[in-house]
Amino acid sequence: MGATEIVQALVSPAEKLIDAVSGAIGKAYEPKHVRKMADAKAYELKLISETVRNNSDVPIVYDSTGVSIDTSNFEEIAKRASSRLAYQEIAKQQNIEAVVDNAYEELEKVESVSSEPVKPDWMIRFFNSVEDISDEDMQKIWGRILAGEIKEPNSYSYRTLEKLKNMTQKEAECFQLVSSLALQNSGRYFIFSDNELMHKYDVYFSHILKLEECGLMSMQSLTLTLNVSSSQKDIIYNSGIIGIIKGKDETPRKIVLYIYTFTESGKQLISAIKPKEKTQYVIDCLDHIRKSNQMISVTAHTINYIDDKGKINYNQKDILTVEEANQEENCSH
Numbered sequence: 001m002g003a004t005e006i007v008q009a010l011v012s013p014a015e016k017l018i019d020a021v022s023g024a025i026g027k028a029y030e031p032k033h034v035r036k037m038a039d040a041k042a043y044e045l046k047l048i049s050e051t052v053r054n055n056s057d058v059p060i061v062y063d064s065t066g067v068s069i070d071t072s073n074f075e076e077i078a079k080r081a082s083s084r085l086a087y088q089e090i091a092k093q094q095n096i097e098a099v100v101d102n103a104y105e106e107l108e109k110v111e112s113v114s115s116e117p118v119k120p121d122w123m124i125r126f127f128n129s130v131e132d133i134s135d136e137d138m139q140k141i142w143g144r145i146l147a148g149e150i151k152e153p154n155s156y157s158y159r160t161l162e163k164l165k166n167m168t169q170k171e172a173e174c175f176q177l178v179s180s181l182a183l184q185n186s187g188r189y190f191i192f193s194d195n196e197l198m199h200k201y202d203v204y205f206s207h208i209l210k211l212e213e214c215g216l217m218s219m220q221s222l223t224l225t226l227n228v229s230s231s232q233k234d235i236i237y238n239s240g241i242i243g244i245i246k247g248k249d250e251t252p253r254k255i256v257l258y259i260y261t262f263t264e265s266g267k268q269l270i271s272a273i274k275p276k277e278k279t280q281y282v283i284d285c286l287d288h289i290r291k292s293n294q295m296i297s298v299t300a301h302t303i304n305y306i307d308d309k310g311k312i313n314y315n316q317k318d319i320l321t322v323e324e325a326n327q328e329e330n331c332s333h
Contacts, residue, residue, distance in 0.1 A: 013107035013108075013110045013112065013147075014108070016113055017103060017104060017146075020150060095130060095133050095134055099130045099142045102139055102140050102143020102144070102146075102147075106147035110151060113150055113152070122149065122158070126142075129142070137172075141269075141272055144271075144273070144274065145161075145164070156268050157265065159215075159264075166214075172273075174207050174210050175211060175266075176273060176275050177207065178191065179269070179273060180201075180277055182275070182277075183237065183238055183282065184236070185234070188262075189261065189267045190259040191259065191260055201278060208260050215266075216263055217262055218261050226245055226255040227253075228252075229250050229252050230247050230248060230249050232246070232247070233245060233246040234246075236289075237312065238282055240302065241283065241301070241319075242312055243286040243298060243300050244298070245296055246296065247296055248296060248297055253296065255296060257289070283300055283319065286298050287320060298320060
């Protein structure tokens with residue numbers, strides 16, 4: 001690809017976001033920090049809210065035919081209905097714009113994105129999902145999803161949008177907790193099913209069951225097999241730590257690990273939620289593997305960066321050895 005083609009393939013993140021959301025926003029979108037309409041909109045919402053409250057008494061008629069609404073004063077009822085609908089639509093629009101503002105803030109950190117447009121059907125499904133989301137934490141998550149789709153279309157499936165839309169706050173908190181332990185290997189996201197390791201980080205089987213009900217974790221594939229020898233290595237990692245597992249001799253060995261896996265939707269949500277990963281959990285898991293298999297070598301390293309192609313650059317220092325030395329030193333005192 002030549003220089004001209006590369007430039008054409010990349011566009012401004014902000015411009016692409018504005019183009020994608022202009023239909024839902026209903027006007028030329030302006031980021032929150034350059035808008036000066038917040039106070040006016042809040043006042044407008046307050047007036048409508050008061051109108052709805054002050055006119056909520058619908059006239060009820062009870063006679064021999066049963067209960068009905070007195071429509072003799074249809075004009076007043078229509079006015080109250082109009083006020084109610086206006087209130088609902090303004091609230092929905094505010095929710096949408098709050099999500100778009102969060103997406104804009106995410107994209108401010110990015111220099112350029114692919115010029116591939118976001119599918120109109122995806123945008124419609126997305127805005128139908130977020131119009132009733134008023135919780136600020138959930139709006140931030142939805143904002144990250146929109147930003148991710150702007151950066152790389154087809155990153156989030158319709159199924160993932162539906163699962164997130166139906167997720168309760170408690171379920172979201174459960175996912176935050178469990179996904180903070182997520183490890184990766186060959187495209188799979190998982191946690192170890194060892195009870196001692198899970199319980200140390202306040203994760204229990206009930207959490208796994210809840211996330212399976214949400215369609216974010218699966219208990220169907222419960223093992224991960226690592227094929228290693230002295231000349232063949234395998235890896236386990238999160239965004240901060242990579243564990244390298246090798247055999248101590250040329251004999252091929254299969255290391256079977258017992259795990260709970262995240263579904264495809266679960267994997268997509270991890271990238272949006274960005275849970276605060278627990279570094280010590282990775283070290284504990286690697287130490288667990290090493291102590292359970294005497295014929296393999298296990299080292300742990302801090303990750304410097306992961307490039308766009310998934311290649312991991314890491315520090316050569318083995319922090320697992322340092323961790324073990326510290327433990328021995330503490331025991332000797």
